[in-house]
Amino acid sequence: MKVKLVLPSLEEAGSPLWRPIKYALFPPLGLATLAAYLNENDAIELQDLHVEKLNLNDDPDLVIIQVYITNSKRAYDIASHYKMRGAYILLGGLHVSALPDEAAKFADTIFIGPGEQSFPQFLLDFKKGNPRKRYISTSGRTLLDQPPPRRDLIKRDKYLVPNSIVISRGCPHHCDFCYKDDFFKGGRSFYTQRIDAVLKEIESLPGRHLYFLDDHLFGYPKFVKALFKEMEGMGRVFQGAATVSSILDGDLIHAASKAGLRSLFVGFETLSSINLKFSNKKQNLNRNYDTAIKLLHELGLMINGSFVFGLDDDGPDVFKRTVDWGVKNALTTATYHVLTPYPGTRLYEQMNKENRIIHKNWELYDTRHAVYQPKKLTPKQLEEGYKSAYAMFYSWSNIVRASMIHESLHHKLKHFFYTGGWKKFENLWGMIINAGGLKYMLPLLELLLSDLKHNNQEHKKEVTFMNIHEFNKSEMLDNIKSV
Ligand code: B12
Numbered sequence: 001m002k003v004k005l006v007l008p009s010l011e012e013a014g015s016p017l018w019r020p021i022k023y024a025l026f027p028p029l030g031l032a033t034l035a036a037y038l039n040e041n042d043a044i045e046l047q048d049l050h051v052e053k054l055n056l057n058d059d060p061d062l063v064i065i066q067v068y069i070t071n072s073k074r075a076y077d078i079a080s081h082y083k084m085r086g087a088y089i090l091l092g093g094l095h096v097s098a099l100p101d102e103a104a105k106f107a108d109t110i111f112i113g114p115g116e117q118s119f120p121q122f123l124l125d126f127k128k129g130n131p132r133k134r135y136i137s138t139s140g141r142t143l144l145d146q147p148p149p150r151r152d153l154i155k156r157d158k159y160l161v162p163n164s165i166v167i168s169r170g171c172p173h174h175c176d177f178c179y180k181d182d183f184f185k186g187g188r189s190f191y192t193q194r195i196d197a198v199l200k201e202i203e204s205l206p207g208r209h210l211y212f213l214d215d216h217l218f219g220y221p222k223f224v225k226a227l228f229k230e231m232e233g234m235g236r237v238f239q240g241a242a243t244v245s246s247i248l249d250g251d252l253i254h255a256a257s258k259a260g261l262r263s264l265f266v267g268f269e270t271l272s273s274i275n276l277k278f279s280n281k282k283q284n285l286n287r288n289y290d291t292a293i294k295l296l297h298e299l300g301l302m303i304n305g306s307f308v309f310g311l312d313d314d315g316p317d318v319f320k321r322t323v324d325w326g327v328k329n330a331l332t333t334a335t336y337h338v339l340t341p342y343p344g345t346r347l348y349e350q351m352n353k354e355n356r357i358i359h360k361n362w363e364l365y366d367t368r369h370a371v372y373q374p375k376k377l378t379p380k381q382l383e384e385g386y387k388s389a390y391a392m393f394y395s396w397s398n399i400v401r402a403s404m405i406h407e408s409l410h411h412k413l414k415h416f417f418y419t420g421g422w423k424k425f426e427n428l429w430g431m432i433i434n435a436g437g438l439k440y441m442l443p444l445l446e447l448l449l450s451d452l453k454h455n456n457q458e459h460k461k462e463v464t465f466m467n468i469h470e471f472n473k474s475e476m477l478d479n480i481k482s483v
């Protein structure tokens with residue numbers, strides 16, 4: 001069977017002239033995960049339109065498209081194209097799960113929720129000539145004994161961070177603006193892989209650098225602590241995301257740092273406790289952000305702070321206040337978002353009820369546009385304030401100011417080069433991408449992330465999978481019961 005997997009991009013990411021580096025960071029792991037369930041004799045092609053042009057002149061038997069809200073229009077166009085050419089069309093992903101009836105118009109079969117449970121079932125039914133129109137992932141979902149993603153289908157040279165890895169699904173928390181509760185409804189909304197499988201996957205990845213894309217890497221402390229213990233001495237440097245509370249509670253962050261963690265994406269989201277309550281972000285309430293930051297800096301870790309603008313308590317002063325706080329606290333990078341009510345979320349329901357949704361042009365639901373009426377700002381103020389926050393945070397003066405706050409010269413320099421290199425040379429990144437030079441940049445990133453204090457390369461050890469095998473089984477049962 002000829003199978004084609006497609007990840008459509010945002011319009012701007014498809015421009016042949018200029019591709020922002022952020023779209024050439026991570027390969028399409030979700031699709032590579034699905035490809036692992038296909039037959040090894042299938043002729044499979046995986047195309048990621050963030051980094052390549054779609055070949056439309058082929059005739060696959062089966063077309064699998066991953067649909068996000070922002071790429072949904074292009075996803076539906078591609079689906080229609082291949083339908084005309086006689087292919088069987090599958091649509092799945094976050095947007096299909098949120099609005100299945102919209103997606104169903106363009107597909108032979110749609111998938112609601114994660115694919116590890118429903119996609120293999122579809123393949124069996126398809127083989128028997130009896131596929132269903134709709135598959136819904138339910139209570140039996142698991143990652144245990146999942147085949148490793150088909151990384152051989154990924155064009156590694158096209159990405160700055162080819163070694164992205166996901167070892168869990170979902171998150172134990174329930175923020176109102178997050179896609180998570182809707183996507184995972186009907187079953188567990190947080191579960192992990194086996195530790196031995198994770199270690200095997202890590203071992204299979206060349207180079208030193210890893211980027212864990214899990215929503216909350218520290219979400220199941222016992223599991224991840226055991227993993228970090230095993231990773232000590234593997235010579236890896238890695239990045240990931242976690243909550244403020246998971247940094248402050250226990251000594252997980254120390255274990256992560258010893259294992260090779262070098263920078264952490266932290267969801268601060270807002271400096272207002274009213275906003276935290278409004279968005280059900282309980283895990284951040286009454287937690288001391290400054291203490292968490294101090295701890296990360298003491299460990300020599302870089303911090304990427306994530307912030308949302310436009311929550312109900314945000315007035316016109318929120319942008320500068322948030323930027324100043326980030327600079328004062330020497331955040332290495334900041335990711336700002338315009339609050340976006342994604343269909344399916346509790347936030348969307350509430351805004352809809354209050355008649356605050358301005359339009360349903362999904363392409364603009366990209367966390368850069370105000371698609372709803374904020375309470376203490378106009379939509380224009382929100383969009384302009386969001387842009388000004390980026391401009392302020394990434395001004396040379398603020399980059400220098402934040403870098404100088406660190407105590408060691410090593411950390412000062414690392415901060416300066418990482419932040420400057422990331423945001424001040426967008427055009428240069430564009431040229432590197434177009435010249436096919438991204439593969440030469442990874443060693444530079446690894447060098448920046450390496451840390452003399454923690455250099456664990458010399459101690460590289462052989463990992464024994466057997467000794468943790470039993471741990472996995474009992475821990476996984478705990479996990480299933482507790483989440
Ligand atoms: C890496 C990443 C990116 C990368 C690469 C995209 C990719 N798919 O790999 C890049 C940088 C390109 C990116 C861009 C954007 N992203 Co992004 N991204 C992520 C991130 C961190 C990880 C994705 C991932 O690898 N997940 C792990 C894999 C295993 O899961 P998966 O991809 O969801 O695939 C599974 C299922 O969805 C399902 N599935 C998916 N497709 C299909 C199809 C079929 C047929 C079937 C059966 C199943 C199926 O099966 C897979 C296995 O379970 C997620 C956060 C998250 N946890 O998902 C945000 C996330 C998806 N991104 C988000 C956003 C907002 C964006 C941008 C709009 C940002 C921007 N302003 O530019 C763009 C939009 C891109 C687009 N194409 O439209 C939001 C989406 C919110 C929403 N409700 O849609 C998320 C959820 C972050 C967040 N917490 O808010 N992103």
Ligand code: SF4
Pocket residue numbers: 170171172173174175178179180215216243267
């Ligand atoms: S902590 Fe992050 S991933 Fe978890 S529910 Fe909240 S926003 Fe979503």
